Amino acid sequence: MSDVREAITQAHHEEWARVVASLTRRFGDLDIAEEAAAEAFATAVERWPADGVPPNPGAWLTTTANRKAIDRIRRENKRDDKQKEAQLVYDDDPPEPLGAIDDERLRLIFTCCHPALAMETRVALTLRMVGGLTVPEIARAFLVQESTMxxxxxxxxxxxxxxxxxxxVPSAEDLPARVSGVLAVLFLVFNEGYLATGPDTDPVRHDLTAEAIRLTRLLRALMPQDGEVAGLLALMVLTEARRAARVSTSGELVTLDEQDRGAWDTALVAEGHRLVRERLASGVAPGRYQILAAINAVHTSARDVRDTDWSQVVALYDQLIRLDPSPIVGLNRAIAVAELDGPEVALAAVDRLQDALAGYHAYHATRADLLRRLGCSQQSRAAYDKAIELAGNTAETAYLTRRRDQLG
Amino acid sequence: MQYLVSVIDDKSNPGSTDRQPAISAFNQRLIAEGYWVFAGGLADTNAATVIDNRGEQAVLSDGPFLESKEYLAGVWVWEAPDLDVALKLATEASKICDRKVEVRPFQ
Structure with missing residues (x-):
C-alpha cells in the first residue's frame, strides 16, 4: 500500500508537468489540460491500489488525462458547437519543426512565465502548471487566501x-531575455523559502526551496547548454547546502561566519562546485547567477571562515557590479570589502547607498555590524533598531535583537 | 487575431511632436507585412463630447469621459498571429511614436 502511495507521489513529481504540457499542446487550452491532469491523478489514487501500478505510469496518466479532456469537451459541446469538437479533438496542429531545444514542458514553462503576466501571477501559474502544487498549497506558500490565489x-x-x-519556446533572438524571466520566477520561489517573510511562518520554508530546486533541475535537464540555468541551480544548491546550519536550535539566524561548517550538506556543496567548474571550463562570459554561484563556491570552499579567499569574493563582486550595478550588489560587495580592507572602508561605501537602500533591512543590519566593529555602540544600536523594525524574517529578527542587546 | 494598440500620452510629460514621418514609415511597413488594419491619431481631449442616452433624454457633456493626466492619443488595429508578435511590434511602435502603448485583444 505504501509502495503504491510512493509510486503515485513519484509519478506526480515526474509526470505532472509532462501530462499538463502534452494536453495543452493537444487541446490548446491550459484550463482543460490542468483539470484533466488533476482528474487523471485522482483516478490513479483510486485505481492503482486495487489494479496495481501500471508498467508505464506516465503513459497511463497521459492516456487517462486525454480521455478526461475529450469527455469534458464532448460534454461542453453537447451544449455548444458540434463543429468545435471536431476541430479541437481531431485537427491536431501540424508538427512544428524542432528547434535546438524542444520539449513540451519547456513550452509550458515559457508560457507560465510570460512577461505579459504579473510576476506574482507567473509564480503562481508556474507552481500550479509545472510544479503540480494545488491551489491551497500555493495560497499557503504565499500567505494569501485560497480564493484569491x-x-x-x-x-x-x-x-x-x-x-x-x-x-x-521563444525564438533564439528572444531566448536569453525570456530565460532570465523564467529564472527570476524560480529564484523568487527559492528566496521566499530561504528567507520566509511573515511573523507566523518558519524562518526557512524547506517545501519552497525544495520545489524551486526541483523545477530548476527540470529546466537544467531541458536546457543543459544554458549557462545561467546552470548558474542558478548552482546558486540554489550551494545556498540550500547551508540550510541546516543557518538557523540555531533556538530559532535564531546564524550568519555565515558563525555557522557550523560541519553541518553543511556535502553532497549539495559538491554538486554546486561541479556546476561552477563546468561553467568556468566553458570559457563563456558568466551572467549574474553564475557569478553569484561562484561567490557561494568560494565561501563553501573554505573549511573555516578564516580561510575564505576574500580578494576572490571582492573580485567576483566587481565583475557582478559591471553586469548589475544595483545598490544591493553594492551592499554585498561592501560586506566583503570589510573583510579585505577593514570596516571603515566598507562603512564609507555602505553610507553612499543610503538614498537607495534606506528602506531595506539588510542595509541597516550591515551598517549596525560595521559600526559595532568600529566601536561606535550608540550609532550601531540605532542601526540595529532600524534593521529590526524592517526585517520580516523571524530568525533574522531574533539574531539582530541579540546582537543589539550585546552592545556595550 | 486583432489587437487594439492604444497610444497613451501624458499631459505633464508629453512625447515629442516630430514623430509623424517615422510613424508613416512604420505604417507602410505594417501594411507591407500584412499587420495593418487601421490607424488614426486623435484630436485633443478638449474636443471630446460625451453623450449619455441611457435615461429619459440624452445628456451631453463637454470633454472626455475621464479627466486624467494620461490620455488616449491615437490607436492602431493590427492583425497578428499571437501576442508575442503584437508585443514585438508594439515595442517598436512605442519607440517610434515616443509614447507608451497598450496592447489589448479584441474579443
Missing amino acids: GQRITRAKAKIKTARIPYR
Missing part, C-alpha cells in the same frame, strides 16, 4: 487564452 490563476489562464499568449 484561485482567482489569480483563473485570470491568468483567461488572459493567456484571450490575448493569445503563444504556447512555444
Whole structure:
C-alpha cells in the first residue's frame, strides 16, 4: 500500500508537468489540460491500489488525462458547437519543426512565465502548471487566501487564452531575455523559502526551496547548454547546502561566519562546485547567477571562515557590479570589502547607498555590524533598531535583537 | 487575431511632436507585412463630447469621459498571429511614436 502511495507521489513529481504540457499542446487550452491532469491523478489514487501500478505510469496518466479532456469537451459541446469538437479533438496542429531545444514542458514553462503576466501571477501559474502544487498549497506558500490565489490563476489562464499568449519556446533572438524571466520566477520561489517573510511562518520554508530546486533541475535537464540555468541551480544548491546550519536550535539566524561548517550538506556543496567548474571550463562570459554561484563556491570552499579567499569574493563582486550595478550588489560587495580592507572602508561605501537602500533591512543590519566593529555602540544600536523594525524574517529578527542587546 | 494598440500620452510629460514621418514609415511597413488594419491619431481631449442616452433624454457633456493626466492619443488595429508578435511590434511602435502603448485583444 505504501509502495503504491510512493509510486503515485513519484509519478506526480515526474509526470505532472509532462501530462499538463502534452494536453495543452493537444487541446490548446491550459484550463482543460490542468483539470484533466488533476482528474487523471485522482483516478490513479483510486485505481492503482486495487489494479496495481501500471508498467508505464506516465503513459497511463497521459492516456487517462486525454480521455478526461475529450469527455469534458464532448460534454461542453453537447451544449455548444458540434463543429468545435471536431476541430479541437481531431485537427491536431501540424508538427512544428524542432528547434535546438524542444520539449513540451519547456513550452509550458515559457508560457507560465510570460512577461505579459504579473510576476506574482507567473509564480503562481508556474507552481500550479509545472510544479503540480494545488491551489491551497500555493495560497499557503504565499500567505494569501485560497480564493484569491484561485482567482489569480483563473485570470491568468483567461488572459493567456484571450490575448493569445503563444504556447512555444521563444525564438533564439528572444531566448536569453525570456530565460532570465523564467529564472527570476524560480529564484523568487527559492528566496521566499530561504528567507520566509511573515511573523507566523518558519524562518526557512524547506517545501519552497525544495520545489524551486526541483523545477530548476527540470529546466537544467531541458536546457543543459544554458549557462545561467546552470548558474542558478548552482546558486540554489550551494545556498540550500547551508540550510541546516543557518538557523540555531533556538530559532535564531546564524550568519555565515558563525555557522557550523560541519553541518553543511556535502553532497549539495559538491554538486554546486561541479556546476561552477563546468561553467568556468566553458570559457563563456558568466551572467549574474553564475557569478553569484561562484561567490557561494568560494565561501563553501573554505573549511573555516578564516580561510575564505576574500580578494576572490571582492573580485567576483566587481565583475557582478559591471553586469548589475544595483545598490544591493553594492551592499554585498561592501560586506566583503570589510573583510579585505577593514570596516571603515566598507562603512564609507555602505553610507553612499543610503538614498537607495534606506528602506531595506539588510542595509541597516550591515551598517549596525560595521559600526559595532568600529566601536561606535550608540550609532550601531540605532542601526540595529532600524534593521529590526524592517526585517520580516523571524530568525533574522531574533539574531539582530541579540546582537543589539550585546552592545556595550 | 486583432489587437487594439492604444497610444497613451501624458499631459505633464508629453512625447515629442516630430514623430509623424517615422510613424508613416512604420505604417507602410505594417501594411507591407500584412499587420495593418487601421490607424488614426486623435484630436485633443478638449474636443471630446460625451453623450449619455441611457435615461429619459440624452445628456451631453463637454470633454472626455475621464479627466486624467494620461490620455488616449491615437490607436492602431493590427492583425497578428499571437501576442508575442503584437508585443514585438508594439515595442517598436512605442519607440517610434515616443509614447507608451497598450496592447489589448479584441474579443
